[in-house]
Amino acid sequence: MKSFQERQDELAAHYAAILPLLGEDPEREGLVKTPIRVARAMMELTRGYYEDPIAILRSALFRETYHNMVVVKDIEFYSLCEHHMLPFFGHAHIAYIPNGEITGLSKLARIVNTFSHRLQVQERMTEQIAECIEEALHPLGVMVVVEGRHLCMQMRGVAKQNAQTVTMHHIGAFDDPAIRADFLSQLRGEVRYVSSENHEEE
Secondary structure (H helix, E strand, O other): OOOHHHHHHHHHHHHHHHHHHOOOOOOOHHHOOHHHHHHHHHHHHOHHHHOOHHHHHHOOEEEOOOOOOEEEEEEEEEEEEOOOOOEEEEEEEEEEEOOOEEEOHHHHHHHHHHHHOOEEOHHHHHHHHHHHHHHHHOOOEEEEEEEEEEHHHHOOOOOOOOOOEEEEEEEEHHHOHHHHHHHHHHHOOOOOOEOOOOOOEO
8 A cells, every 4th residue: 555655746746747737837836836735635635534433433432321312513524525526515413312322522523524534425424424423332323414515516517606405314213203303403503302212392
């Protein structure tokens, strides 16, 4: 397997070859260091390929008897659409119901970073985050909602500036419409609460 430096240098060489194809002079002052800058940026933006999200979650597991919903919302993410390699970005919202173990809250944000720092489609990223939590924590249920804006829709093609894409994936207890509604109401800032044990409003 090639080293980090080898991959970065090879990327830079490819970007140097791309510039003339776009009609630019790679020796122009403002572009001389562009290939290595872009290569470094791409290595950072795709570092998720080299991170283990299951290990991230399991690195901070704690035994806990709490069996109600844990919600971490408004987790910012930035990713690259695999179709055009243009950015898409927004917020991820995660809820899970522990089944004897919890993970550090920052680890949930970290796995969002891991999956978003790959060439992605929002639909798959949403499922990957939820399924990773399911595999690592074995919770009673997990649900992920992702809201994203895609520059491939805003900068090119249909050029719709205000379009927003919302994707959801739910597992286990969140198959219950009442539990899903509880989570979604929290995202809207409502005070509705449904117990994961009896599914009745308090």
